[in-house]
Amino acid sequence: MLSRQVFRRxxxxRxxxxRxxxxxxxAGVAAAGGLVVLGWLPAFPAAAATAAAPGSQSASGxxxxxxxxxxxxxxxxxxxxxxxxxxxxAWSVTYGQGVTVAVIDSGVNGDVSDLAGSVTSGPxxxxxxxxxxxxxxxxxxxxxxxxxxxxGDDGNGINGTYGTIGPDGIVGVAPEAKILSIRVIPDTxxxxxxxxxxxxxxxIQDELAHGIRTAVQDGAEVISMSIGYSAPSGAVRAALxxxxxxxxxxxxxxxxxxxxxxxxDHGWSPxxxxxxxxxxxxxxxxxxxxxxxxxxxxxxxxxxxxxxxxVPAQGNNGQYYTVDGTSPxxxxxxxxxxxxxxxxxxxxxxxxxxxxxxxxxxxxxxxNVHTGFGIVDADAALTEAGVLLKEHPAGSQVxxxxxxxxxxxxxxxxxxxxxxxxxxxxxxxxxAISLAAAVGGLLVARRTRGPRYRPExx
Numbered sequence: 175m176l177s178r179q180v181f182r183r184x185x186x187x188r189x190x191x192x193r194x195x196x197x198x199x200x201a202g203v204a205a206a207g208g209l210v211v212l213g214w215l216p217a218f219p220a221a222a223a224t225a226a227a228p229g230s231q232s233a234s235g236x237x238x239x240x241x242x243x244x245x246x247x248x249x250x251x252x253x254x255x256x257x258x259x260x261x262x263x264a265w266s267v268t269y270g271q272g273v274t275v276a277v278i279d280s281g282v283n284g285d286v287s288d289l290a291g292s293v294t295s296g297p298x299x300x301x302x303x304x305x306x307x308x309x310x311x312x313x314x315x316x317x318x319x320x321x322x323x324x325x326g327d328d329g330n331g332i333n334g335t336y337g338t339i340g341p342d343g344i345v346g347v348a349p350e351a352k353i354l355s356i357r358v359i360p361d362t363x364x365x366x367x368x369x370x371x372x373x374x375x376x377x378i379q380d381e382l383a384h385g386i387r388t389a390v391q392d393g394a395e396v397i398s399m400s401i402g403y404s405a406p407s408g409a410v411r412a413a414l415x416x417x418x419x420x421x422x423x424x425x426x427x428x429x430x431x432x433x434x435x436x437x438x439d440h441g442w443s444p445x446x447x448x449x450x451x452x453x454x455x456x457x458x459x460x461x462x463x464x465x466x467x468x469x470x471x472x473x474x475x476x477x478x479x480x481x482x483x484x485v486p487a488q489g490n491n492g493q494y495y496t497v498d499g500t501s502p503x504x505x506x507x508x509x510x511x512x513x514x515x516x517x518x519x520x521x522x523x524x525x526x527x528x529x530x531x532x533x534x535x536x537x538x539x540x541x542n543v544h545t546g547f548g549i550v551d552a553d554a555a556l557t558e559a560g561v562l563l564k565e566h567p568a569g570s571q572v573x574x575x576x577x578x579x580x581x582x583x584x585x586x587x588x589x590x591x592x593x594x595x596x597x598x599x600x601x602x603x604x605x606a607i608s609l610a611a612a613v614g615g616l617l618v619a620r621r622t623r624g625p626r627y628r629p630e631x632x
Contacts (some may be wrong), residue, residue: 248343248494252486254462259480259506261347263553268516270348275322275396275512276389278382280364281312282319282355283490287327288343289319289353296356297388299381301373302366309491310363315355317487317497318400321505322512324488325349344488347509347552348516354394358385359401379407382448386413390420395515398508399426400501402446411451418453423515423523425508427500428458429471442543443471450475455511455527458545459483459503466544470500477527478534479545480506510552514559521563529559
């Protein structure tokens, strides 16, 4: 995985990396095939101050493995994140029950304590043979799933309720939502990563498109995509349109290109796909002080922001980490979308996005390319979704038998009444008679009239 330090070194010292440099957006996947590292930055153990034992360097992108942090420490780190999004008041309405969130990522280990019983494993489109039991399989995806729908390690929240966070592990934004894991990309430490890295660009994009379509067909109401590509794809765009047309809310990370050469030279960051496709909610990251994170991409695709600094998550090995990047920010907002879809199952995705963007907290209001319309407010968005749904009920607002402009009765009559067939025959007959008279008169005139010119003979 590409650490923040490596990312800085690359951006500062390799201007030629630019647009052609690619990296698979996930778990720090490095440059290749027209993709760009977008979904995340490095993960660190929750107990970051704890010294690691010699030789305990993790394969998961430079994160140092230590003993799992004390669960009350996880709680202390999790509360600021949930409070920044105003999640706990929204739990008085719903915990996300009845909603499936598809995590299109590197795979999710559904056997870890905080996700037990909540994960359905879907297809693996990477074409790799890595076993899910391999410790280098699905680290990034498991982090994201726990942020969305972790339910604590007792499977029943904290003291039977999620309303008060306690020392029971990771509690996600929508702790009673279900996760559908669809693997379309490996972590860089995956044994098959190099084979994946050599695949043609179109094949990699097609794998994502297949994952999106499968998520819809398998009943996902929300799709979370903490991944990114530097180039668009017709196949992916068509798959997203298919998902959107079937009521699925689409959420993606805006990218971690805030420290690239483009940003330094031009003041903006390159766009990321799928975040930049129409209908997709693009999420940027803020730090613990609600300021734009230095790594977060700033461009016109950004619509909202969420915490992306020191976000607690559970890894595929059951240990706890804090993760940085727009990946966790995306997962948090996907959890908010799941709360809305749980409370209002028939709400269309356009209204979900409107509820989230119009209630986002932005000092001074307005829009900017760093945080979009502001930091997401789960409780306000949930309330606004109910208001919007009453104003715009799901389904078509116009009957198939209806008419615009007041209906047929409101359509004024034509200024000249249409002529019937009898009148048409009469006028045709009169026209024929007139034409015949004119031709006859012309012939008579030619017979009675002498020549206009006589040649002279000498």
